[in-house]
Structure formats: C-alpha cells, structure tokens
Amino acid sequence: MKRRIEIICGKTDIVPNFTEISNTPNYVFSPDPNFDVVSLFDREGNVVNLNSWIECAYYVNGGWTNNLSDFVNGEQILFFSLLVFSSIYYAGKNIFFDRIFSS
Amino acid sequence: MKKLNTDSIILKFFLIIFLLLLVFNFFSVSEFEQFDLNSEERISWWLDHYRELRCEYGLSQVLSSFNLDEEIYIRAEPSGSVECFGKNFWVDYSPEKKVEDGWDTYSASKFTIRVSTNVHIDLLLQSLFFLTLISFIPKTIKYKFKYRKIVIFLTTLLYYLHLYGERAYYSSISRDFDYLLIVRDYENSISFNNFYIYSYLLALVIIFYFLMGVLETRLDNIINYFPYIFLLWGTYSSLNLNFFLILLSMIGISCSLDKKPNFKFLVTYSFFAIFWFINSNNENTNFDVDKIRGFVNTSESYGSVLFWILVFYFTVIGFKHIVSISKESIDINLITKNLLISSSLIVIFGLLSSINQIVNFFTYYFFGLNKTGMGSFESIAGNTWRGLAPSAEGVGEFYAFVVLFFIYNFFILKNKMNNYYFLLLLINCYGLFRSNNIAALISMLMILTLFFLQRKITNKKIKLFIILILVIVFLITMFVVFSEYSFDFLSNIMLFEGVMASNIQYEFELNQYNQSAADQANYGLLLELPDERTNFSTSLKYLINSYTYGNKISNVPSLLSVTSTVSYFINRSEKWGIFFSKYNPDFYELMFGYGPYQLSEYFSSHENIYKDGLILPHSSLFSYLLFFGLAGSIIIFCSFLILIYKKREHIYILFLILFLFINYLKSDALLYFPNFILLLFMLNYLYLKKTKAEEIVE
Numbered sequence: 100m101k102r103r104i105e106i107i108c109g110k111t112d113i114v115p116n117f118t119e120i121s122n123t124p125n126y127v128f129s130p131d132p133n134f135d136v137v138s139l140f141d142r143e144g145n146v147v148n149l150n151s152w153i154e155c156a157y158y159v160n161g162g163w164t165n166n167l168s169d170f171v172n173g174e175q176i177l178f179f180s181l182l183v184f185s186s187i188y189y190a191g192k193n194i195f196f197d198r199i200f201s202s
Numbered sequence: 203m204k205k206l207n208t209d210s211i212i213l214k215f216f217l218i219i220f221l222l223l224l225v226f227n228f229f230s231v232s233e234f235e236q237f238d239l240n241s242e243e244r245i246s247w248w249l250d251h252y253r254e255l256r257c258e259y260g261l262s263q264v265l266s267s268f269n270l271d272e273e274i275y276i277r278a279e280p281s282g283s284v285e286c287f288g289k290n291f292w293v294d295y296s297p298e299k300k301v302e303d304g305w306d307t308y309s310a311s312k313f314t315i316r317v318s319t320n321v322h323i324d325l326l327l328q329s330l331f332f333l334t335l336i337s338f339i340p341k342t343i344k345y346k347f348k349y350r351k352i353v354i355f356l357t358t359l360l361y362y363l364h365l366y367g368e369r370a371y372y373s374s375i376s377r378d379f380d381y382l383l384i385v386r387d388y389e390n391s392i393s394f395n396n397f398y399i400y401s402y403l404l405a406l407v408i409i410f411y412f413l414m415g416v417l418e419t420r421l422d423n424i425i426n427y428f429p430y431i432f433l434l435w436g437t438y439s440s441l442n443l444n445f446f447l448i449l450l451s452m453i454g455i456s457c458s459l460d461k462k463p464n465f466k467f468l469v470t471y472s473f474f475a476i477f478w479f480i481n482s483n484n485e486n487t488n489f490d491v492d493k494i495r496g497f498v499n500t501s502e503s504y505g506s507v508l509f510w511i512l513v514f515y516f517t518v519i520g521f522k523h524i525v526s527i528s529k530e531s532i533d534i535n536l537i538t539k540n541l542l543i544s545s546s547l548i549v550i551f552g553l554l555s556s557i558n559q560i561v562n563f564f565t566y567y568f569f570g571l572n573k574t575g576m577g578s579f580e581s582i583a584g585n586t587w588r589g590l591a592p593s594a595e596g597v598g599e600f601y602a603f604v605v606l607f608f609i610y611n612f613f614i615l616k617n618k619m620n621n622y623y624f625l626l627l628l629i630n631c632y633g634l635f636r637s638n639n640i641a642a643l644i645s646m647l648m649i650l651t652l653f654f655l656q657r658k659i660t661n662k663k664i665k666l667f668i669i670l671i672l673v674i675v676f677l678i679t680m681f682v683v684f685s686e687y688s689f690d691f692l693s694n695i696m697l698f699e700g701v702m703a704s705n706i707q708y709e710f711e712l713n714q715y716n717q718s719a720a721d722q723a724n725y726g727l728l729l730e731l732p733d734e735r736t737n738f739s740t741s742l743k744y745l746i747n748s749y750t751y752g753n754k755i756s757n758v759p760s761l762l763s764v765t766s767t768v769s770y771f772i773n774r775s776e777k778w779g780i781f782f783s784k785y786n787p788d789f790y791e792l793m794f795g796y797g798p799y800q801l802s803e804y805f806s807s808h809e810n811i812y813k814d815g816l817i818l819p820h821s822s823l824f825s826y827l828l829f830f831g832l833a834g835s836i837i838i839f840c841s842f843l844i845l846i847y848k849k850r851e852h853i854y855i856l857f858l859i860l861f862l863f864i865n866y867l868k869s870d871a872l873l874y875f876p877n878f879i880l881l882l883f884m885l886n887y888l889y890l891k892k893t894k895a896e897e898i899v900e
Contacts (some may be wrong), residue, residue: 101387102380117389166377168257173284174378174397177322181404 100160107165108155113154128154139163142170167198211338218334219316222568225267225327226288226317227260231883245295252293257286261317264290265560273312275577276563280440281375292316311334317563321376322401324439329409331568332436333446339427341419342531353456354410360451360512361406364443367505370488371442410452417453425528428883429541431876432600433590436570437496440470442710444496444875445570450524454516457523464519474834475511478797479742481790482507489802492816493573493592497875502806506795514798521879525886532887538611538619542626545604548597549633552589565590566592572874587636598639598876599865602646603880605629606858609653614854641772645864649857656853693763696874697749698723700742701778703810725750738787739808772868777820784817785809785828797833799873804828821874822872845889852891859884 120126130150137149141163148153164170223229248268252259257265261276279291294314300307347353365372366381373379378398385393417424436445440613501509525532555562555575566574573592576752581587591597608627609616634643651672659665684692701720708731710718719727725746728736738746759767769775786808796803805816819825826835846856862871862881871877 100393101385103377103387106377118389118522168283171283171285172323172397173320174401175395177284178401178404179396181326181401182410185404185408 103164103169104156104159107139107159108149108152111152113152113156115160117157117160120153120157128157137165139165141149214334215338218331219568222327222331223564225323225830228262228288230260230263238740243299249293249295252290256291257283257318259286259290261290261315261560261563264293264315273310273314274559275314276312276559277316277574278319278322278439278563278567279316279426280319280324282320283376284322284380285318286318287320287323287835289318290315291318309359319439319567321372321440322398322405325402325409325441326406327522328438328568328570329405329413329445332434332570333409333412335430336413336416336420336424339420339423339513342423345417345421345527346418346457347414347418349430349456349459350414350871353452353458354407354414356455356459357410357448357452358406359692360446360455360509360516361443361697362399362403363509363511365402367507367509368442368499368501369504369505370486372498374488375440404616409448413452419451421453421524422528425524425883426531426533426536428879429537429544431879432597433544434553434569435496435572435876437572438570439567440493442495442498442500446566447497448873449514451513451516451522452520453523454518454520457519457856458516461523470837471515473504473534474794474830475797477790478511479504479507481794481796483803484770485808487802489805490816491801494801494818494870494873495572497878498801499797500802502800502802507800510799511797518882521882525883525890529890532890534611534615535617535619538608538617539623541604541607542630545601545633548590548603548627549629549636552587552591552633553579555590566674581636581638586638589633589636593870593874594637594646595639595642595869596871596877598634598637598642599862599869599871599877600635601630601634602639602642602879603858603861603863605634606649606653606861610651610854610858613652614657638743641868644867645861651859652857652860653854656857663879673801684767687770689759689763692767692770694723694725694749694766696766696779696782697725697742697746697762697774699776699827700745700782701728701738701779703780703783703812704739704742705737705809705811706735707737737809739783739810741785741787741792742782745782767859774820774868776819778824780810780812780817781819781821784808784812785824787831791831793831793833795827795834797830798829800829801825818870818873820867820870822866822870825870825873842885845885849888849891849893851893852888855884855888855891859888 105163124167126153128149131152134155137155138146139149139155140146147158147163149158252264252267265274282289282291293316295311296314298308298311300309327498332782363379369379369381369729376398382396383394383399385396387393431446433587436447437443438445474582482504483502484504487500487502489500489502491498499506549560551565551569552575553564556579559577562575562577565571571590571592575590576588579587579821586592586594586598588597591600605627608619608623655665655668659668701723706720710720712718713722728738729750731745733743736743743761749760752760753760754760765778766775769778785804785895818827823835826838830838846859850856859881861886866872866881867879872881
C-alpha cells in the first residue's frame, strides 16, 4: 500500500498514522496549499478531491484510487492460479502418475 | 512432455495458435453495429468511445467496429495490467498529412490501435509458445541435468537480479512494480503482498522446470534447429529479455555446476568483470533500447551490470556446452535444410505481415520480434525491405550466409538435397534481393570465388596467378573510382562527419562562403579551441590530433586515412563519424570497455547533436570496443586468430567465418541475438573439427 500511496499522492517524509485518524471521530484534514489536488474514485464511482498529502494517503489506504485496474489485483489472481496449477501438476505427476505406473 | 511429441505436429501447432488467439479475445464478437467512419466528427466519436472504455474490448471487436478503408496499425502496449491483457489500451488517428518536401503528395490517414500486453502474461504465454515449438524437435538420447533444483534456484535468482537491476525500465511500464519480497508499510508492519514479484518468480520457476523437461531429451539435437532463431527471435513483448538467452544461460549455469570451468577464460573474464563493476556509475537509468531489446542492458545500475556480466558468461559457455555434447549429432545437411526453411519463412511471413496488419501484430508477438515487421510491401529509405527482421542489413547477411552454407553443403560436402530446397533457395535469394545489402552480396560473391578456386584449381601456381589477376583488377577498379575523389577528402571524411555531429558551442567567424572552421575541416584551429566549447569526445579529439599532427610516413596512408576512405565507400563515414563524436572513454574505459551489452553509458556520457533515437555504432567491432575495450577486443581477436591458425585445414569453414567477419565489421549484427548465435555456432563448429594430426593421434 505504501508504494501505491507514493505513486498516487507522491513521496513525503510524513509518517501517517491511519489508525489514529480512523479512531478520531470528526477528524478534519487541513488543506495544504502546496499540494496539487488529487481526484480519486471508489468502486461505486464516487469521486473525491483531496487537498493534502495525508488526506490523499488516508483515502488510498481505504481503497480509493485514480486507476481503474487497482480494483483488481491481477498479479495476485495470477500468482494463486499458477500456484494451484503447479500444485495440481505436481500432485498429478508425483502421486497419481507414479502410483499408476508402479502398480 | 511425452504426449507433446506425437506425430500430429501441425495439428498441435494450430491448436496452440488457436488457444493463444483465444487469450487475446480474438474471436469475441462486437455487440455494436459497424461505425461508418466517413467524417471527422464520427471518427472523433469513435476515438472517444474506445479511449474512454479502455480495457473493455478485444482486438477483433475494435477492428470490426468500423467500416473504413484506411491504414491500420496494431501495436503492443507493454504497460497493460494482467486483467486487461489483449484488450484495447488506446486508439489513435492521424489524418492525411502533406509529405515533407513532397509537391502534392499526402501520406494516407491511419489508425493505430494499441493492445494491452503485460509482463507476467507475456512471460508465460510467449514461453509456452516457444516451449511448444521446442517440443517439436525430435527426441534423441536422454541428457541428465544434475543439480536440477539448484539450477532452477540459481537461474531464478539471476533473473530476479535482472528485474532488480533494470527496475527503472520495469517501473516505467508497470505502476505495480516493486522488487522487494517483503514490504514494510508506514506503521513498520511487514506484509507479503507484493504479488508482482511473487508471480514473476513463480512463472520463472515453472518455465525453467518445463524447459528442463523439454530439453532433457533434445539437448543434443537442438543445435540442428538453431537456424529458426532468425525467424523466432524469442524476445518477450514487454520484457527486456529473450527466451533463448534464458535457455542458454540456464544451461550455462547447469554446466558450470557440473563441469570444471575453463580457468583461463574464467580468470580473464573475472578480471575484466571487476573493472566493469567498479567503473559502473550505479545510476538507475532507463535507456531506450528500441530494436535491440532483449539483448542489451537498459540501465547503469550495479545490479544490471552484474546481471549482464553473468548472463553473457553463462550464455557463451551454455552454447559451447550444447555444441560439445552435440558433437556426434551435428548434422550439416539438416542445418542447411533448416537454414533454408527458416530464411524462406522469414520472407513469406514478412510478406504476409506487410499485407495484413493482424498477421503483422501476431508475428511480432508470437515470434518474439524486436520490432514489428514492415507494414508495407514498399521498400524504405536506401531501397531496403527488412520484412520481419529489425534490420535489413542483418537479415541480408543471413540470407547471403544461407546461400554460402547451402553451397558448402551441396557442392563441397556433396550432401544430397531435395528439389524442394532449391525452390526455398530461390525464395531466400528474393529476400536477399529485397534487403538490398550490397556489401553482403559482394562479400558472398567473393567467398564463392574463393570456394571455386579452392575446389576446382589444385595447382597452387595457377591459383596464385588467378588471385593475382583478381587483385590487379580490384586495384585498377579502385584506382578508377579513387581518381574521382581527392585523397584529402577521403582521408578525413569520417573525422569531418564526427566534427559535424559534435555539439560545438563556438561562434565561428564565417568566410565569404558562409563556412565556419568546422565546415572547412580546419582541424588545427579546432584543436586550439577550449574543450568545453568544442565538446569533442576524447576519441574524436585523439583522432583529429593524430590526423593533424601524427607521425606520417610519406606516400603511405595512415590507418586512420585508410579507415576513413573505406568508410566512405561502404557508406559508413557518417555513422562512424557519429560514433566517434559520442565515444568518450577515459583511459581505463578505453582499455577494458563498459561491460558486455552495456550501451547506456556510451549514450549518456557524452552529448552530440543527435539527442534522440538509437544511433548504433554500425560496426560490431566498435560495439565490442565499447563492451570489452581495446584490451578485450585484442584478446578476442587473438583468440580467433589462434583458433583459425590451428584449424587452417578446414578452409571452407574459415571462408564462411571470414564472410561473417567482413560483414560484422560494417554492421551491428553482433548486437542482435540470432547473429551473435550464428557466429558462436560457426566458431564452436570450427573448434570441434579435428585437424589431421589430431585424427592420427586418435
């Protein structure tokens, strides 16, 4: 998530404490005049304009993004598909194949 | 693997092509009626639709969505995500434009459709395709890979180093790129969610596993099928890697664990490697490698330099190992047939891909081409037609080599060949004609003459006499040609081009013809100007100095003058001039080079007026001077000479190697993986050949 925050919101020395922000009701993000406004959207298509780095980071951490493909982690799906494929192949080759031929 | 090797190769081939097209959503049907793109307004509407709905439509859906007789280009876009693979990324439209310097000629309007590809899917899909093709090679004796798991582990580690070293390139095409296996978040919590790297590594392990499985029963036969790498280049669409480089480096790692290394080679290479590593800037750059992708470093980081040092070493020893275990099974007749089939297929697919843009895209993707095939049947500047190959020059050399190899096999070795192969030879000659590589053609004729003299004339005196007559004819021709030019012009034309390409920041006083000191090649004055104003590279400055003030023997042209003269007649004076205006080594870089396939530092260390585009040295000798320096190039050259001297009895093979050397001197062929492998094959083949003395001893 840190990398995605850096890509969308930019790099900074600020260390955000997302738990504290979430646990503080009525937390108000103060706008940063030096920060270029970032627009993010969520799965439902809601759009939000963010005026400070910490606000942007908080929203990205919460699942908002500026890129449609961020909603699907293709690499994760691919990794588990490959893992399942290799496991089935390995099991098929070493357990069933060997047993059939040894019997 | 056993099941893959049934008789129905063609059926399996089409099945795999069908499956791969399916992955590209190629058979999906558009839900819309065709747009009639007969006005700019409707075109704009169509463009907006497909730009906004990125990642929604398959290639065939986009292609069938409009009805217009326009030029269409389909290009791969490597920055696509996994889930968008094979779908629309972007569409572009260029209206007709007046051709520069054209009187009333307009370039046709064209559409460019960019199709999403992805690092991981390309790695898997293209490897699957190449593995399937390798599985068609007939099985022979079983070769046992010792330390199987260690080899897989080490090769995976090596290609992890590649991703780490060239991170600037990979992060430029994927926003999810991260090379860390364990990621630390803001709250110092550790997370294992970098699936980019996990799927890359797992994909590699799976590929290596199956690659070993396929090679195990074919390793000593694979050498007979090496000519197909000129058709199937093996470059991954979105990675800076080549499938066959992976294959050879894996075998190189395997045989390094298994066999004693050649200590002389290892020690010398390690000595150079230490220098290359220390000399590296360790800058995380992203150098655009364009048409030499897959076989050159994109970065100057320590990781990438180390990767290319290791991969070059393992590739060379991997190839040598394959040739040495194939000693008994090398079949020159089969190699000749495969050379002819491969070269003919290059021509045929080149023609097909210039006629149809869908074929053009899929040949680019599945054959692993470095550059999309030519989109037109028409020749380009210089009247060359490169077809599928990235360089007309490189492929022209290949076509000419095929003709020579065919003659070597048919007339010298007296191997029988079917009439069908003569037809393929004609197709090959057509390719040579279209590539318009005059140098390859002339050198081919020269080697053919040598073949003829060696074969037909046994009397040494007559042979010498004919050679003498040929040399005299050549000298007279040269004299006639030279008499049109002044010696002064020819001997400094290369330096003049170098000066013209330099980024000179000096306000010259112009003469009555508006010419500056640079235009007049007034080197004496140019050398007196401060370095920061002339911006000459160290190599160019040295050459100008040597040309102007160097020791001269009267009536004997210097090496520099001869090189410059030759460069003019082989159309290289401009390119070599540009090379020297850019090549800016210090003493150690000149001696040891920048490292194997390390062009980035050469391009970035010194600016000339050519700031954009990849202008290659146009001489493999200069490329190797960049990589291995003067000392390295001399060592390589001396090793060649020793090998040639030892094996001088095999004169016809030496002629074939001579042909490659002559052509490689004036082309970038060694920067292309197939041409590099061709030279490696010929040298290893010569190395394996026994001399008469060795045979007697045996």
